[in-house]
Amino acid sequence: MKKFYITTAIYYVNDNPHIGSISEAISADVIARYKRLQNFDVFFSTGTDEHSQKIENRASNEGINPKVFVDRESLKWRKIFDKFHITYDRFIRTSDNDHTEVVRDFFSKMYEKGDIYLGKYEGWYCVRDETFLKDSDLVNGKCPYCGGDVQRISEDNYFFRLSKYEEPLLRYYEEHRDFLRPESRYNEVINVIKSGLQDISVSRKSFKFGINVPLDEEHVVYVWFDALLNYITSIGFLRDKEKFGHYWPADLHVIGKDITRFHGIIWPAMLMSYGLLLPIEIFAHGFWNLEGARMSKSTGNVVNPEDFVSRFSEISSIDYDVSIDVLRYYLSREINFGFDGDFKIETFFGRYNSDLANDFGNLINRTISMLHKYRGGIVPETLGKDEEVVDFVESKKNSYFVQMDEYNLSGGLDCAWDIVHYFNNYIQVKEPWKLGENKEKLDEVLYNLIEGIRILALMMNPFMPTTTRRVLEYLHCESSTFDGLKWGVIKSGIGIEKFSPIFPRLDKDKVEGRNLAGLKNGAEQEGQLKAKITYEDFDKIDLRVAKVVKAEKIDQSDKLIKLTLSLEGEERVIIAGIGKQYSPEALIGKKIIIIANLEPRKLMGVESNGMLLAASNEQELSVLTVDKDIQEGSSIH
Numbered sequence: 001m002k003k004f005y006i007t008t009a010i011y012y013v014n015d016n017p018h019i020g021s022i023s024e025a026i027s028a029d030v031i032a033r034y035k036r037l038q039n040f041d042v043f044f045s046t047g048t049d050e051h052s053q054k055i056e057n058r059a060s061n062e063g064i065n066p067k068v069f070v071d072r073e074s075l076k077w078r079k080i081f082d083k084f085h086i087t088y089d090r091f092i093r094t095s096d097n098d099h100t101e102v103v104r105d106f107f108s109k110m111y112e113k114g115d116i117y118l119g120k121y122e123g124w125y126c127v128r129d130e131t132f133l134k135d136s137d138l139v140n141g142k143c144p145y146c147g148g149d150v151q152r153i154s155e156d157n158y159f160f161r162l163s164k165y166e167e168p169l170l171r172y173y174e175e176h177r178d179f180l181r182p183e184s185r186y187n188e189v190i191n192v193i194k195s196g197l198q199d200i201s202v203s204r205k206s207f208k209f210g211i212n213v214p215l216d217e218e219h220v221v222y223v224w225f226d227a228l229l230n231y232i233t234s235i236g237f238l239r240d241k242e243k244f245g246h247y248w249p250a251d252l253h254v255i256g257k258d259i260t261r262f263h264g265i266i267w268p269a270m271l272m273s274y275g276l277l278l279p280i281e282i283f284a285h286g287f288w289n290l291e292g293a294r295m296s297k298s299t300g301n302v303v304n305p306e307d308f309v310s311r312f313s314e315i316s317s318i319d320y321d322v323s324i325d326v327l328r329y330y331l332s333r334e335i336n337f338g339f340d341g342d343f344k345i346e347t348f349f350g351r352y353n354s355d356l357a358n359d360f361g362n363l364i365n366r367t368i369s370m371l372h373k374y375r376g377g378i379v380p381e382t383l384g385k386d387e388e389v390v391d392f393v394e395s396k397k398n399s400y401f402v403q404m405d406e407y408n409l410s411g412g413l414d415c416a417w418d419i420v421h422y423f424n425n426y427i428q429v430k431e432p433w434k435l436g437e438n439k440e441k442l443d444e445v446l447y448n449l450i451e452g453i454r455i456l457a458l459m460m461n462p463f464m465p466t467t468t469r470r471v472l473e474y475l476h477c478e479s480s481t482f483d484g485l486k487w488g489v490i491k492s493g494i495g496i497e498k499f500s501p502i503f504p505r506l507d508k509d510k511v512e513g514r515n516l517a518g519l520k521n522g523a524e525q526e527g528q529l530k531a532k533i534t535y536e537d538f539d540k541i542d543l544r545v546a547k548v549v550k551a552e553k554i555d556q557s558d559k560l561i562k563l564t565l566s567l568e569g570e571e572r573v574i575i576a577g578i579g580k581q582y583s584p585e586a587l588i589g590k591k592i593i594i595i596a597n598l599e600p601r602k603l604m605g606v607e608s609n610g611m612l613l614a615a616s617n618e619q620e621l622s623v624l625t626v627d628k629d630i631q632e633g634s635s636i637h
């Protein structure tokens, strides 16, 4: 059986999944499912990228161990991938033990070979993108990729002799025109290589949460060097030679355009240095924007896919798993793989109503209701094949394979939709309702329609797995292989039950008036109001005025302050994460507001008995105090 190894990029564990990140996983999942239906032995790998300075910072801000932090955050990704029916074979985490072994082995071998050496790095670093930058890279003093702040660093680093691979890389690119697609990305990378490659830092010294450099444990391996190796760990490099030998090289790395250079230059050079084969192909897809603007957490311009689907399901009364399929469909159809796309609520509803409700949904509804009206729900016998119908379906099926093999997913769906339109038109032309007298003709038309729907459901299965599986189950047909894509598989004589419309048409005015805006707001908007709670819920919170009598920094944390408070004759300790904005001295004597009945919680080993209230946004934090000198212990209503 032919193998197919496909990967996504691994996601920064602390980020929240958004439409862009989930769309990459969906595209890879569609391809993995497509290949499985073609009977390939598929291995699909995805996961989380967990080592970095920013993770260490975030965990310290929360006062927890970085490993505890990444365990929690990684689970969040895994859960959302499960919800979206992403059929990964391994969910790799860079904190996995086998990965640590791989990274250390790789580093050592490259060092022994003379491809890694100790040097000094002087320059800029973007923590958000984990990227080393030169003066000339900066745009207005900011990171050219994310627009965020950069840090000046000067530290001893290990360097990878990337410059040595300039010629071999160029040669490889010239001999493998399809190594990196689309062509625009191929050209971009070729130009970068031609302009000259410099050696790059592959270790950091100023933080701890990462994989230690073998032989020099003061350093941790640079996060990109570490992360890229996930692709070989996932299939058993070092631990399972047979499995690795079977699946490597990867057939397809699906990545976003922003990380093309890491995958198109550093990764192949690392593999060349170690002596492993290069992946067959890297596909760099475009970016999703949101309503015309760049998705950005800092401006709140992001959509949380889970919230979006829940909200859509709620307002449309379509069940959750089918709603997931609707989003999977939209994300696959609306963007040309390789180009940017714009996520718009309008076009989402437009596509739902026109493609799913009117075209595909209606074809199914009309066919099933005619089958019941004229043949009691029993699939009729046909005497012969209608060559015209069969030829049309056959030719579109072939184009579908061509498009899908090129990873042009929207192109694949276009071919399926040509068949949908063909059969909707077929109903108009054949007018089954006028064929009452002509039994054979009516049988043939009904058979062709049912068979057409079956083939369509199979073709769309990688995109909308839940919905199409349900349709195929109604038709008592197989959904696990494309062997059934030939014409004439459905059995005459079987009974097909009536089922309610899978994609009911949504009244746009009703939805728009009440809920359309809410759909976007229901999506993740940072700083957005939370759902309403009852008076009883609010009444459970015991808010009190408390006076700060003592304040001290907690060792090893630049954020946490231990506050000793007086509260109606009682003394209590709380820990507050305000050390970056307040010095301990500035807090002494303040009358602050605390939640007094919160369960105790340990932060950096110290028990906190309550929580202080503070207002914050991205830039500032301000502790809430009282307007008059009111007695401590007073309650707040």
Ligand code: MSP
Binding pocket: 008, 009, 010, 011, 012, 015, 019, 020, 021, 023, 024, 049, 227, 228, 229, 230, 254, 255, 256, 257, 258, 259, 286, 287, 288, 289, 295
């Ligand atoms: N951790 C690195 C990848 C290491 S792979 C060895 C990383 N992580 S990421 O979380 O920032 O991005 C993960 C993937 O999501 C990338 O391929 C990235 O291009 C993709 N996307 C992030 N935002 C996106 C959009 N707005 N639209 C489409 N894909 C997007 O980079």
